[in-house]
Amino acid sequence: MKDIPKISEAEWEVLRVLWEKTPCTASEIIEALANDTKWKPTTVKTLLARLVKKNAVGYRNVDRTYSYFPLVTKTECIRVENKSFLQRVYGGALKPMLVQFIRDEKLTADDIKDLKQLLDERSE
Template structure:
């Protein structure tokens, strides 16, 4: 089971899931420009993630470099399950209906949803 990570920690992990290992300065440089954090804040997030077991830390030329210990897909699955239980009491149908009603979907997304629903019904 992956560790629970905050929204801000997701931002940091996203940089490392895209490319790693990275030093803290490289992680900071890889973040979106509108985050408003200082390098020290990013160092705090990296330390927390390492303490939670989400990151491994190794020394490279005397500098700590960070790499994910957990896969993005595993974290997404864990967060999705938690959200489904917490907000929709484990009922996937209402969740899907809510997002389909609230979000604008592309033709490709609609086609993919239709394909998945046909598969769920046992149709080709």
């Protein structure tokens, strides 16, 4: 598995845009984030530069127009974040985390059915 860099919350927002539609210019990313953030264009460009430096995002320069694309998948990043959270909060122990979430969150009948099915599949 390749090394996935630590991604900040703000960088996640930029990556979400790129995972949804890629490649994108900085202007397209700025426009996509305009309704959800109050970031200035320079902020988005700074975040893109950080993601490029971390090798999480790549770019192409065609006729002086930069288009950006993700070098890491959403699944890879989620997996790393899950492991980091599990280690930080639960000392790496999965069962206490699952128990806590199941007790605290409202689960629909379909959610419970899906969880049971998943656990049954894992026990086989």
